[in-house]
Amino acid sequence: MNKTEQLISQNALQTRIFGRKLGENLGPGDVVAITGPLGVGKTVFAQGIGDSFGIDYDITSPTFTIMNEHSGSLDLYHLDLYRLNSSDEFAWLGLEEVLNGMGVSVIEWGERAGKELPERTFRVKIEFIDKDQRSITVSRDGNK
Numbered sequence: 001m002n003k004t005e006q007l008i009s010q011n012a013l014q015t016r017i018f019g020r021k022l023g024e025n026l027g028p029g030d031v032v033a034i035t036g037p038l039g040v041g042k043t044v045f046a047q048g049i050g051d052s053f054g055i056d057y058d059i060t061s062p063t064f065t066i067m068n069e070h071s072g073s074l075d076l077y078h079l080d081l082y083r084l085n086s087s088d089e090f091a092w093l094g095l096e097e098v099l100n101g102m103g104v105s106v107i108e109w110g111e112r113a114g115k116e117l118p119e120r121t122f123r124v125k126i127e128f129i130d131k132d133q134r135s136i137t138v139s140r141d142g143n144k
Helices: 012-023 042-052 087-093 110-116
Strands: 004-009 031-035 067-070 076-080 104-108 121-128 134-140
Touching (some): 004 012, 012 042, 031 110, 042 076, 042 104, 087 110, 104 110, 110 121
Parallel strands (some): 031 121
Antiparallel strands (some): 004 134, 067 076
């Protein structure tokens, strides 16, 4: 993957396919931080990543539980930080173990983790273009 890639999604299926393509390039310990407004497709993108790991059921957002773990060819730790108010709360939860584990961490509302995310984080920013279309920008922190 280039350092930054911008894609245009025409619909939810295409957003999911873009997630799957990113997932095919992820390995143990990778982190994906997804940002964007409510309803933009963060969970759909996470479902695509799950598809790439052979997870054959729809992943739902863990808004009230903060994290769900899904088993596949790689474990997927799916976090939703919507209910957090600060990066201090993220640090207080003690999720470093998950972020440094043998699976892949996918974090919705990743901006709420602040500087607590590791250098190897993929940043995915999803924005509305219109009712159906989305702009998806994927960038990589650090080196890989």
